[in-house]
Amino acid sequence: MPTLSVFYGIIISMYREVGGKHHIPHFHAEYQGQEVAVTFDGEVLEGSIPKKKLKLITAWAEIHKEDLEANWKLLSEGRKYFRIDPLR
Numbered sequence: 001m002p003t004l005s006v007f008y009g010i011i012i013s014m015y016r017e018v019g020g021k022h023h024i025p026h027f028h029a030e031y032q033g034q035e036v037a038v039t040f041d042g043e044v045l046e047g048s049i050p051k052k053k054l055k056l057i058t059a060w061a062e063i064h065k066e067d068l069e070a071n072w073k074l075l076s077e078g079r080k081y082f083r084i085d086p087l088r
Contacts, residue, residue, distance in 0.1 A: 001013040001014070001028065002015055002075070002081050003083075004027065004068075004071060004081065004083060004084045005060070005064075005083065005084045005085065005086050005087075006086060007056070007060065007086030007088070008053070008056055008087065009031055009053075010029055010030070010031045010053055010056065010057060011029070011030045011031075012027055012028070012029050012057070012060070012084070013027065013028045013029075013030070014026075014027040014028065014068070014071055014072065014075060014081065015028075015075065016075045016078065024039055024045070025039065025040055025068070025069065025072045026038055026039045026040070026045055027040070027061070027068060029049060029053075029057045031049050031050065031053045034047065034048060034049045034050070035047045035049070036048060036049040036054065036057070038057060038058070038061060040061055040065050040068045040069060040072075041061075041065075042057075042058035042061055042062065056087055059087065060086075063087070064084050064085070067082075067084045068084070070082075071084070
């Protein structure tokens with residue numbers, strides 16, 4: 001799964017989901033073996049992650065919503081994605 005960003009031990013990734021189980025644009029975040037699927041608006045679709053880390057993830061998503069949307073489009077078209085700046 002392509003890694004878009006890494007910050008505070010959180011790995012943010014996104015992949016092409018042709019016929020996937022989530023039919024809405026989203027990304028995946030992993031922290032210490034826990035994973036969550038999150039929409040670009042911060043809604044958790046599946047999984048769980050510590051509450052403090054989820055707050056960081058949703059803040060990052062809000063800041064980088066346009067970048068997430070652009071990467072979703074690129075990956076959906078089978079094109080190369082780009083990295084997104086980490087939360088600082």
